[in-house]
Each structure stands twice: as C-alpha cells, then as structure tokens.
Amino acid sequence: MIKRATDEIRPGMIVNLGIGLPTRVLDHLDANLAVCLHSENGIAGVGPSLSNNDADRNLIDAGGTYVSTLPGTSFFDSAVSFSLVRRGRLDLTVLGAFQVAANGDLANWKIPELFTPGPGGAIELAQKARRVVVLTTHQDKRGRSKIVKECSLPLTAAGCVDRIYTDMAVLDVTKKGIVLREIAEGLSVDEVVAATDATLIVPDTGVVTF
Amino acid sequence: MIKRATDEIRPGMIVNLGIGLPTRVLDHLDANLAVCLHSENGIAGVGPSLSNNDADRNLIDAGGTYVSTLPGTSFFDSAVSFSLVRRGRLDLTVLGAFQVAANGDLANWKIPELFTPGPGGAIELAQKARRVVVLTTHQDKRGRSKIVKECSLPLTAAGCVDRIYTDMAVLDVTKKGIVLREIAEGLSVDEVVAATDATLIVPDTGVVTF
C-alpha cells in the first residue's frame, strides 16, 4: 500500500509526509522525481535519511529521523514552516489515522484516557494542504475498522480527507460517501466491505486490484 | 537643542531616531558610546552616514540617508523591525512633531487637506518605546506654538511624550502638565511662557539655562 501511494506524488509538488507509515513512502519514490518534501520542523527539500553513523545531530525531520539536504534545500523557523502550510503552498500531505469517517473527518491525535500524543502539526496539515491523503492499516490492532461511519475519537480536522490508502483498499472520499476504487490482490470486494465499518460505494465500472 | 538632546542617550540603550531633526542628534554623539541605533527599515546598529560617493545603494536608514554598518550590526525584515519596537525592546525614541499637547499627546503625521505624509513608523514608536522624546522647533514656520493645550491635528499617539527639546526650552510632560526645566541662553522664562500655547509649570527650584 505504501508503494501504491507513491502515485500521489508528481513532479513539481511540495509534499509533507506525516510521521510513521507516511514517511516510508520515501523509500519507494524515484530519487530523480522533482519533488520538494517539507517537514514541519523547518525544512523544504528533505533529502534521503541517514544512519546514525552518517547523521548530522542538528538535522532531523519532524519524526526524528536523521535526514540530509539536497541542492536547493532551505531551513526556516516553525512560524515560517506553518505559514507555508496555512497559506496553501502545500500540494499534498500524507497522514496517518486512528479513524477516518465517511464524510472525510480525520481523527489521529487523541484517544481519551488512553493515549494522547498531542496534535503536533497534523491539524494544520489536514486543514490546509490542497490534497489530504491518509495512509493507514485498514483495521486497528484489535481488528476494528479504522474507516468508520462517524469518528468516535476527537477530530483532527473535519471533512479534510480526499483519499485513503490501506493494506486492503484504495478509497476516495466523495460527497456521496466513500467509494471503493481498488482492492489488494487476493481480496474480494465483499471481504473489504465486511472489514469496513463505513458503508462503501462500489462503482458499477468495477474495482481494480493493486 | 540637538546637542542638548544627546544627554538622553546612555550606554547600552537601543534607540530610534526619527526622520529629520532627530537624526541629526547623531552628529553630536560620542562615537565611542555603546549605543545601538535602530532604524525601522530593518537595521539594529546603524553606523555613521556616508556621502553619495561612499554609499552602498542597498543600505539606507528610514529617512533615506546612506548609512554604514558597525561590528555587531544586524539586518532584518520590516515585521521583525516593528516586533522589536512593539515588544518593548526600544529604550528610547526621539521624534519630530507638528504638535505636542499638555497631556503628552503627539501629532506628527497628518495636516488634513494640506500635507499628509502618512504615519510611517511613528505611531508604533510613539506608543511603544519605553521613553518618548520630542525634538522640534518651539513654533511652526508661521510662529504658532507647537506646544499646545490640546492637539488640533489628528493624533499619532495619546499621552506618549515624556520630554520635549526645542530651540527655546527643555520641557517635561508630567501628570500635572508641562514643566519647564531649562531655557535657551538669552531667553527669559517669561519669553518662553509667552511663546507657548500650553500652560507651563515653572518649578520653585528654578529653571536652568542651556
């Protein structure tokens, strides 16, 4: 599914990859693709990640990975970094999720009483990137669907998600609801529908396998 | 009076000198005094002014004079420049005036229907510098007192002025009104009082000559 999500990233884009799974999209990206990766701790032009041996102690991405620069990289403070996000200069963000709802609501910062890491940069990324894509396992560790009718967890942002990539499917959030676009090899449409809390729209034109 | 005003400037201060007469305070300042001159177009540490022959075309103060740098000078954008002013990092500003009122009101940006240069940085300097000193001729070109009971011109800032230096006198703005501190050599107290629209408080301790 990570490889599948690389299609989102096109030449000339400014892109922010969230902490965790989304960052791993990098590993599958063509190194010659003319794309500018933004990290909210103050870089435009994040270069390949480095091992601890090669690391610069002052150069990490927002997830704490040691990274490098590229020709054209710039550093800036946290206010400029989020100015870039809120002013609409970010073409795409790929985020993780606790839950995504049928209307595009995203929850990924707070599980009350259990685990509240805090919002970090996710609220602004989700609200202001021109395109918001979620990359997540289809179900949580206890087998519950993360694609839900309505979010039970506190929201990160309302109606923000455009597309979801999971290990089971590729889904588009539309005004009519969530449309099943693709399913993983070896799965049937019925299996994906059964594994999903939200009602899925299966187009008459059929569903591709990835 | 310009020379007299140099006493305001003490070691360690951050100081902004307004366009016109106030800038000329520089000419009378000890070059070894440890003072940091701020100019609102984006410099802390304005160095001596330069002739056109020696000028750097990209280095002016807010009045358009070609200036130089000093060891320790920094350049910044206009937002940072006024952050410094509004955050209270400016110890002193010396400003020009159309009118100063008995309560410390200052008018120096607009003469309706006649001449409206605009406020420039004066509103923020007047409102936020820790000490606001006015350096001005005592009367305008038509012989009218600039030290008035109440400003008839639109205000730059209310109750902001601490002290006034003119060609006739040094005056402190206090809660009780304007106190005459010093008079220029060759003038009598009565002459200064007569040349002033605002009521002056003449202290029992007497008035010094400068």
Add this chain to the structure above:
Amino acid sequence: MIGADKTTSIEAAVSQIKDGNTVMIGGFGVPGTPFTLIEELVRQGQSGLTVIKNDSNMPGMGVDRLLENGQVAKLIVSHIGLNPNAVRMMNEKVLEVEFCAQGILAERIRCAGAGLHGFLTDIGIDTDLANDKTTTEIDGKTLLVEKALSADFALIHADRADPFGNLIYVGTARNFNPLMAMAADHTLAETETLVAVGDLRPEETHTPGPFVDGVVFLPKLSEYYGVVER
C-alpha cells in the same frame, strides 16, 4: 531533485497580472524596490490596480511611474511624504489612499502570508486610523481587529536567487520583500544574480523556494537602482 525551474521571461511573468488586480510591491525607498518588474507593468499598462507598498517612492521612479501612468486606483501605504505627486493625487481625489502604521502594514501582509485571518493590537487605537475598524477585547483590554492583507501578485526584488525560487536579500533591501513573497497568490521575483540550485546555503535563504512562482533574472540594472542624488 527538489522541484521545478521557475525562471521565466519578464514579459510572461508580468502578463499574468490583470486589470483590477491587487499587487504588493517590495522595497523601502530605493533598496528592495523591483524597478524592472514595475517598468514592465508600466509598459504592459494593466489598469485599475490596488497597490500595496511601504511608500510611493520618489517622483519619476518605482510606484510613481504607475501613478503617473494612471494605472493605480488605490494605494495601501504607510508613507507618501517623499512623493509630492502622490500627495497631490490624493488631495485631488484621483487616487484613493489607505494609510497603515508601518509595522501594522508589515504585520497585515505577514498575517496573510502566515495563512491567518487577522490580528489584535492596541497600535493606533487613539488615532483616526482606528475610526473604521472593529474592536474586540482580550482580558478586558480593547483592541483593534486588523485584517490580513493578501494580493493577487507580489513583485519582489532579490539580490540572489536560484531557479527553485530560494531568495536572498542584502542590506536594507530586505524590508517588506520576504513578507510579501509569502502573502500573495502569485509571487514574482526579479534577481540581480541567478545561481544554480545548490549554490545557496540552506541556512542563509531568506525566502524559501516554495513561496515563489516566477524568477526573472536582471541581466543589467537600470539607473533607478543606483545611489539617489539629492
């Protein structure tokens, strides 16, 4: 690779500006004013513009060229005292002028660049400039609501740039340029020197490339950029 090559001809860059657009123009006096972009705008003649700039330059140069060519409907500015033409046009009511305190003008532009909608301040609260503004309270203190000031285009002057749009300013030519570069829908920068991508250190860049849409190299500087004799 980091991204697109944004270098463009000055004709193509400026031709994106349409009649009635709002245009922010960097500079404080001569330093940082994009005279060449302005001259191209004079040549192309777009009209009914709202211009946002710190000052109106001096007669015969910069913004004054747009004023005398009748292209400006409204000027949002902090100071016009060095341009008698602007003062006269305002007094004759052929030019609408909106004055802002200089730092508030800078903040309104920055506010738009930061993707925020407005800010709250006590600056100007006892002046005429407060007359038509909404007020609100924080902790019992009355404050003016200042609105973010965006634009269709920003015209920027840089000392150095790379094709990705990373910009560096020198001396007091920085002023409003980095603020405006972030605030407009489309940011066009002219540059005295064009270097290869990778030739600017990541720490020294003042305006990051993602904010910039077009980079115009100036092979030659006109006399406008020189030391002003007065």
Add this chain to the structure above:
Amino acid sequence: MIGADKTTSIEAAVSQIKDGNTVMIGGFGVPGTPFTLIEELVRQGQSGLTVIKNDSNMPGMGVDRLLENGQVAKLIVSHIGLNPNAVRMMNEKVLEVEFCAQGILAERIRCAGAGLHGFLTDIGIDTDLANDKTTTEIDGKTLLVEKALSADFALIHADRADPFGNLIYVGTARNFNPLMAMAADHTLAETETLVAVGDLRPEETHTPGPFVDGVVFLPKLSEYYGVVER
C-alpha cells in the same frame, strides 16, 4: 560601538528565574534544545514552573528532566508522544498539559514577540481545542481568537553568538528558538561558539542582539546534544 557585553555565567543567568515563572524552551526534539540551561535549572530547582515547548523531549533528557524533578506545574506543548513519562503524568493529573496545534503554538509565541495581543484563525475550529476559546467574525467567517503567549524567560540554544546577543542557528535546530527569543521578558541563550562582535555578517544573523539579555558560552557539549540511538 554597538552596545553591552551580555555574556554571563550560567549560574547567574538561570538564577534570575523564580518559582512560579513561565519559561519557554527552544528545540524540536534534540536539535535546538538548550540542554545545558535546562540542567542548570534542574540543579537550581526552581519549582511551580509553566513550561512552553514544542515537545517534552524523550525520557531522561531536556524537559523530561524538569518533569521528573517535579519542577513543572503546567506544560504548554504540541506533542508529547515520544515521552511516556509526560503522558503518564498527564493521565495521573500531576501535570497540567495544554495542547496547541504546532503552528498555532509557534504563532502564539511569535505574536507575543511581535508585541501583538492575539490573532484570528480557522485552525482547529472543528476540534476539542476550540472548546474553551472565544470566537469572532471577519467578513462573515467564524474564527478562533488565539492569545499571544509570552513568558518571563526564554531559554535558547544557538550555534553561534556574539557578546551583543546576535544569534545564528544551524539546520533544524532553528525551529522555535528565534520565535521564543523575541517573545519573553528575558531571553537567555546558550551558544556552542562565541565569536567577537563583528564576526557575524549582518545578513546572516537570525536573532538580532536587541532581543537577547544573556549569552552563555558552552565550553563543552554534554552527550544530550549527540545523535540519539534508538
């Protein structure tokens, strides 16, 4: 000459902080975190502090050292996910935690540094973070009022500094440091390198000297500053 020599001993600098003070601390993860100033604050033991920082570092370092030493009453922060101690203390209600969206935290700090009182934004409007906030309208759009966030002290980590307090940051160690350096009543900066006044170019300075009150030279960096093994 430009001004005062602000170099000071770390003991004298940190001893100005009093019980109950609000302290902003630069850094995003390890880069830019002033570990040495924090350790001195641990050693001196001021208590009841409100700490403003992007994150709570990882266990055993930085802000966590203040937490485990019981010196922090309240934490204003955007993310604590990498510090289970902070999460536990919050859940056990021995630590009050106020979460801000990261860019809003940055802007609230910057807003104080800019001498403004607050700003208006739609960020977080559909979330729990909007619950206790005032709203207002601009042009019919409902916006949250975010208040400026100042502090008694800011603790800053610089790569290079001169005695006047001009500061330069490297890499991603910049983050919140230049914002906090402007926002507090008293700004204390530790620096890896101390150069003579005049050795920093005016264009490359990130934080101008007038914002800084004390400069502490670090003759040696502790292991906290190194590459994190995980």
